[in-house]
Amino acid sequence: MDMSPYRDLFISESREHLRAVSELIVKMEQETGSRADVDALFRAAHSLKGMAASMGYGEIAELSHRIEDIMDRVRKEELVFDGGIADLLLEGADLLEMMITDVANELQSVRDIGDLVQRLATYRPGAEGVAAADGRDNAAVAPTARHGQPSSATPLHGEPDRYGDASTVRVRTEVLDHLINITGELITNKHRLMTVGRELASPLLDEATVELSRLLRDLHTEVLLVRLVPFSTIADRFPRVVRDLAKKIGKEIVFEVDGKGIELDRGILEGLSDPLVHILRNAVDHGLESAGERRACGKPLQGRIRLIARREKDQVVVVVEDDGRGMDPARLVATAIEKRLVSPEAGRLMSAREAFMLTCIPGFSTAREVTDVSGRGVGMDAVRSTVQALGGNLTIESELGKGSSFILRLPLTIAIINVLLVRLARITVAIPVTSVQRTVELRRDLISSRGKQKVFDFDGEPLPLLSLNRVLGLPHSHAGELLSLFVSELKGRRVGLVVDGFIGQQEIFVKPLGRPLASMKGLGGGAVLGNGEVVFILDVANIL
Amino acid sequence: MKASSRGFLVFTLQGERYGLSLQDVLEVMDPSLPVPVPRAPEFIRGVVNVHGNLVAVLDLARLFARGEAVVEGKFLVLDRRIANLALWVDGVEGFVAEEAGTDPPADGLIARVVRSGTGTIRILALDRLVERVEEQLKR
Amino acid sequence: MGLTVLLVDDSLFMRNMLRGILEEEGYEVIAEAVDGVDAVRKYREFRPTVTTMDIVMPVKNGIEALREIRVLDANACVVMCSAVGQESLVHAAHEAGACDFILKPFNPERVKEVIKRVAGA
Numbered sequence: 001m002d003m004s005p006y007r008d009l010f011i012s013e014s015r016e017h018l019r020a021v022s023e024l025i026v027k028m029e030q031e032t033g034s035r036a037d038v039d040a041l042f043r044a045a046h047s048l049k050g051m052a053a054s055m056g057y058g059e060i061a062e063l064s065h066r067i068e069d070i071m072d073r074v075r076k077e078e079l080v081f082d083g084g085i086a087d088l089l090l091e092g093a094d095l096l097e098m099m100i101t102d103v104a105n106e107l108q109s110v111r112d113i114g115d116l117v118q119r120l121a122t123y124r125p126g127a128e129g130v131a132a133a134d135g136r137d138n139a140a141v142a143p144t145a146r147h148g149q150p151s152s153a154t155p156l157h158g159e160p161d162r163y164g165d166a167s168t169v170r171v172r173t174e175v176l177d178h179l180i181n182i183t184g185e186l187i188t189n190k191h192r193l194m195t196v197g198r199e200l201a202s203p204l205l206d207e208a209t210v211e212l213s214r215l216l217r218d219l220h221t222e223v224l225l226v227r228l229v230p231f232s233t234i235a236d237r238f239p240r241v242v243r244d245l246a247k248k249i250g251k252e253i254v255f256e257v258d259g260k261g262i263e264l265d266r267g268i269l270e271g272l273s274d275p276l277v278h279i280l281r282n283a284v285d286h287g288l289e290s291a292g293e294r295r296a297c298g299k300p301l302q303g304r305i306r307l308i309a310r311r312e313k314d315q316v317v318v319v320v321e322d323d324g325r326g327m328d329p330a331r332l333v334a335t336a337i338e339k340r341l342v343s344p345e346a347g348r349l350m351s352a353r354e355a356f357m358l359t360c361i362p363g364f365s366t367a368r369e370v371t372d373v374s375g376r377g378v379g380m381d382a383v384r385s386t387v388q389a390l391g392g393n394l395t396i397e398s399e400l401g402k403g404s405s406f407i408l409r410l411p412l413t414i415a416i417i418n419v420l421l422v423r424l425a426r427i428t429v430a431i432p433v434t435s436v437q438r439t440v441e442l443r444r445d446l447i448s449s450r451g452k453q454k455v456f457d458f459d460g461e462p463l464p465l466l467s468l469n470r471v472l473g474l475p476h477s478h479a480g481e482l483l484s485l486f487v488s489e490l491k492g493r494r495v496g497l498v499v500d501g502f503i504g505q506q507e508i509f510v511k512p513l514g515r516p517l518a519s520m521k522g523l524g525g526g527a528v529l530g531n532g533e534v535v536f537i538l539d540v541a542n543i544l
Numbered sequence: 545m546k547a548s549s550r551g552f553l554v555f556t557l558q559g560e561r562y563g564l565s566l567q568d569v570l571e572v573m574d575p576s577l578p579v580p581v582p583r584a585p586e587f588i589r590g591v592v593n594v595h596g597n598l599v600a601v602l603d604l605a606r607l608f609a610r611g612e613a614v615v616e617g618k619f620l621v622l623d624r625r626i627a628n629l630a631l632w633v634d635g636v637e638g639f640v641a642e643e644a645g646t647d648p649p650a651d652g653l654i655a656r657v658v659r660s661g662t663g664t665i666r667i668l669a670l671d672r673l674v675e676r677v678e679e680q681l682k683r
Numbered sequence: 684m685g686l687t688v689l690l691v692d693d694s695l696f697m698r699n700m701l702r703g704i705l706e707e708e709g710y711e712v713i714a715e716a717v718d719g720v721d722a723v724r725k726y727r728e729f730r731p732t733v734t735t736m737d738i739v740m741p742v743k744n745g746i747e748a749l750r751e752i753r754v755l756d757a758n759a760c761v762v763m764c765s766a767v768g769q770e771s772l773v774h775a776a777h778e779a780g781a782c783d784f785i786l787k788p789f790n791p792e793r794v795k796e797v798i799k800r801v802a803g804a
């Protein structure tokens with residue numbers, strides 16, 4: 001039988017099972033898992049085995065079978081679910097994930113499952129088995145991460161959603177991307193029709209285009225809804241990330257996730273995964289104190305990290321909050337001056353909020369020692385530019401001794417964003433309004449010089465002026481009485497970016513540039529305006 | 545499986561004949577004026593709107609450092625699996641079925657050379673071509 | 684009227700595969716169910732000629748669903764699908780009134796043969 005038509009479905013359904021498996025294992029390791037959790041774990045392994053066997057993937061079936069077996073023993077109460085089993089099963093889930101990725105990439109699998117299969121088959125509870133399974137540290141005394149009760153709407157074992165009701169269908173993600181493209185095209189074309197309608201002065205055509213507008217709005221809303229996926233899609237793997245890291249560095253951590261049911265555009269959510277992992281790692285590694293330090297400050301010994309997603313108007317706010325040592329703005333500024341990242345006078349003027357943002361400048365790191373966990377200060381700058389590229393922004397709040405919060409604000413949907421259209425020489429470019437702090441029409445006599453640098457006074461703060469034309473390699477005359485500029489943040493510093501003129505603010509439909517243009521720094525996508533003009537969207541934070 | 549699609553589209557550039565696997569070409573279009581991309585190297589002539597997708601136009605002649613594309617040429621729009629890219633070439637000659645290839649020549653952008661009738665056709669290594677363009681854009 | 688089949692399995696992958704095999708033989712898959720509760724409901728609604736029933740499922744397992752369906756319709760023809768190594772379940776299913784078994788992974792020939800046999804009975 002030709003199984004190729006079922007391959008994609010095998011991959012996506014297997015991955016869902018594996019995600020459930022990881023999630024359930026971590027959950028069971030902490031609270032003695034309920035009967036329902038044990039059953040769900042057993043069933044997931046069982047389903048995986050059946051599917052893999054049908055596809056003829058013998059090794060995936062074999063490994064799933066061993067996991068199913070060990071869970072069957074737990075189910076029959078022949079075995080107690082302990083840390084040793086958790087480690088073995090997580091190892092198995094990781095290996096299965098790799099094997100399924102091999103299938104997805106059409107690679108001949110060369111994974112060696114023999115050793116793990118052997119350990120699963122011969123598992124006996126007790127220190128020996130635990131040490132063999134863990135290999136990194138002595139799990140018998142190692143602290144474990146805990147994550148709290150899942151407080152959100154998505155229950156772990158009301159499974160119909162996960163397995164899909166028979167009345168739902170699966171759609172390939174490319175189809176969704178295509179749908180949104182076609183919808184954007186239709187909207188652009190509607191604008192064209194409306195222009196023609198005005199020229200023809202035909203009431204009948206006008207009537208039809210008005211109706212078309214209404215239908216397109218509905219269509220657009222529906223298409224965007226189809227693309228929404230719950231936060232849990234990425235958040236479900238974070239307890240595992242925090243657990244593994246906490247275990248590795250020997251911290252006791254309570255980890256809670258809130259708002260798993262909050263929905264975001266699939267594209268945004270996927271882009272958010274790496275930044276959140278980075279922030280979480282930072283929190284575990286640097287944000288939280290060691291148990292000893294916490295005892296000395298009279299804090300609970302277990303550190304606490306919360307990951308919260310919530311809706312605020314047309315935005316989704318994602319917060320990572322810890323109750324660790326917090327950050328000292330004065331020390332951050334001192335470090336930045338010492339590393340020559342800011343001048344002493346600029347440092348003196350910095351607010352606490354600005355000081356916290358210094359951590360997002362490339363080359364800045366507050367970690368007193370470099371650990372292999374979160375590496376050297378690289379990362380927070382990448383986090384911020386990723387969030388901005390997704391059309392969002394990042395702010396940091398912190399209180400010394402109390403903890404820190406990293407706050408990510410993101411649009412619900414990525415396809416349509418609000419931009420400021422500006423004119424640069426002969427071209428028009430779009431600046432996401434999230435990157436524009438203010439627009440200014442500046443009188444020339446308000447410009448002063450500081451060495452080679454032209455600056456202007458912005459609410460008492462001298463901001464450097466930069467020609468956006470020049471940055472983009474375009475002719476730059478900037479003639480006229482008033483200079484048009486907008487204030488934005490570049491590499492953690494506020495600057496005034498001078499343009500040839502403002503065209504106005506508008507909602508545009510973002511088109512990804514794809515290969516190869518997407519690899520150009522500073523370009524965040526493109527769009528087609530109602531008049532057919534193609535514009536580029538600037539990723540302002542990364543244009544230098 | 546798709547025996548019929550194992551052919552090549554043959555195009556001309558600066559008097560030479562080149563080929564692309566038929567499966568990799570989505571469409572052949574008449575050139576339109578590309579919108580220039582700020583800061584792009586000069587072999588990227590700009591982007592054009594192809595059925596709602598923004599597609600970068602690559603001037604192959606400039607990339608190969610052999611002059612530049614001619615206005616009366618053609619755009620070969622590549623399959624989106626490969627890239628959002630159109631190649632600006634001098635003209636399209638037609639299709640040929642696959643014939644025995646010879647060894648790949650030293651130039652990394654040519655996958656191999658096949659004989660056809662009286663002449664030879666250089667088959668482009670598209671993946672390497674896109675990678676090279678990507679590397680240069682990152683700078 | 685042709686022969687109708689109700690597919691019960693929590694895996695979309697398995698349902699699609701079975702559907703592929705059965706439709707190739709000209710059977711009409713009249714409905715699909717994703718767990719035991721859904722199976723009983725769909726059975727009541729569609730009254731299929733044959734039901735294929737997975738055993739290991741969330742909410743309500745296949746054997747419980749089989750028992751309920753037999754109460755609903757003493758002549759219901761339900762074929763159980765079970766994986767190798769579940770002989771004890773096969774026995775329980777037989778007691779509960781299953782009319783035949785198909786072992787997973789599915790062998791298309793065996794599936795066609797079983798459905799043909801039970802449908803003819």
